[in-house]
Amino acid sequence: EDKVVQSPLSLVVHEGDTVTLNCSYEVTNFRSLLWYKQEKKAPTFLFMLTSSGIEKKSGRLSSILDKKELFSILNITATQTGDSAIYLCAVTSGAGSYQLTFGKGTKLSVIP
C-alpha cells in the first residue's frame, strides 16, 4: 500500500522565520511528487518534482526531491502571515500515473 507521511503535522512560527516541511513516501513505481497549498477552500498547486536534486523555486518557496532517500522538503523563507495554510504533499505512482496518494498535510501558522 502506498504511503505518504508529512511532518510536522502542525507548526507555529513568527513572521520572518524560515520553515522546512517534510514529506517522505513509500510507493510502488514512483512517478512524481507534488506540493499543494490549501487555505480556505481548494488546494492550489505549488510544485511538481520528478528528478532528484533539482530545486524548484517560486519566490520565497522552494522544494527539492531525494529519490534515493524517498523524501522531499518544502522551504519557505521570510515567512509572512499569508503563508498560513495547510501544505499537502502527494505522490503519483503506477504505470499510468493515475494514482495519487496524499499525506495528511502540515498546518502552518505564521503569527505577526
Added chain:
Amino acid sequence: IAGITQAPTSQILAAGRRMTLRCTQDMRHNAMYWYRQDLGLGLRLIHYSNTAGTTGKGEVPDGYSVSRANTDDFPLTLASAVPSQTSVYFCASRDTSKTGELFFGEGSRLTVL
C-alpha cells in the same frame, strides 16, 4: 473560465437520503477523482476514473458510487447518507499523458444529520 465546477457548494442532508454531488470539468482531462477531506485524516480518495467509461475504487469507497458517462462529468452519489459521511468533498482532474498537476474544484461541504 476553464476549470472544475462542483455543486452544491454546501448541503445539509437527513440521514437515509440519497444525494448526488456534481462535478464538471472543461479541460478535457482524462482522469477524474473524488476525495473527502476530514480533520486529521487529510485527503482520502473515494473513487477515480482513468477515462470515460471506466471507474475504480479508492481508499474509502463504501457508501459511494460514481459514473463517468463522458469526459466532462463525474458525479458522486451517496445512496443512503449516514452521519459519518459528513465531510468536505473535492473533485479533481488531471491529464495523465502530461504527468501534470491535479486541478481541484472548490469543494462541497456536506453535513448529514
